[in-house]
């Protein structure tokens with residue numbers, strides 16, 4: 001298998017039928033992810 | 045098409061290297077992690093490709109090791125489906141997965157009437173039949189051209205004009221009912237496909253989360269469907285630009301039929317400047333107003 005760099009991608013949320021497990025819906029996790037999504041959307 | 049799996053969990057920063065070793069021991073090569081600090085624990089999110097070399101069976105064995113050796117019981121899983129440039133260029137149909145990486149692409153239903161019936165008595169998934177026009181607060185659409193309301197797509201008047209100008213076919217429009225402030229309300233239309241595609245190929249990738257309950261017997265709840273894939277012959281005589289999928293999608297409670305769009309529809313959106321061209325969720329072009337179309341695969 002190819003070596004793959006790990007990227008901070010957990011950020012993108014606003015997709016129909018997002019293929020994520022329930023873990024991502026925990027408030028603590030979701031808050032991190034949403035912050036990241038806004039950062040990406042607004043400041044990149 | 046490539047399937048990737050991203051894991052997410054918390055570990056103590058000191059055990060990071062050992063955790064990487066566990067992945068490697070299971071034949072899953074991962075590199076230097078992107079660490080997100082959060083108190084004493086850090087978030088660790090390795091991403092790797094699933095294929096003949098790394099199967100999901102290997103991944104479940106990996107999770108057992110992570111639990112046994114590090115006590116990691118809570119692991120997030122996210123699948124990504126990535127397409128090649130050739131798959132984008134050859135596709136005649138596309139799935140629309142987002143009309144902007146922003147919460148504003150989803151609009152809340154304000155009281156559309158449905159008749160509901162139980163589809164699966166085991167997981168409780170419900171069939172719903174729409175009995176009234178969609179009810180939304182159209183002021184919330186602001187300057188968006190297409191919003192998603194519980195599985196349905198609602199278009200702005202401007203988008204409808206563009207669809208007519210481009211001679212796109214295969215849909216009817218149903219004006220939505222506005223519920224909200226009178227000021228700045230706008231006309232908006234549900235796009236209702238008039239044709240249904242044949243059933244998907246049996247070769248469609250089906251996945252599940254190893255960290256959750258196994259899929260329900262109905263084959264819907266707990267199943268993560270990969271990209272739509274059709275037999276070439278099944279699409280040969282298909283004409284039009286908007287279609288219902290014959291295969292059900294669901295939002296965890298209700299079933300709905302996904303809408304698929306033609307290559308011409310996608311090109312009209314890009315050429316008119318409504319959205320930049322986006323190829324996959326990780327494309328830097330996927331901003332708050334950009335549309336994410338995934339190509340439908342042909343077999």
Ligand SMILES: [Zn+2]
Pocket residue numbers: 164165166167168169260261262263264265
């Ligand atoms: Zn079921």
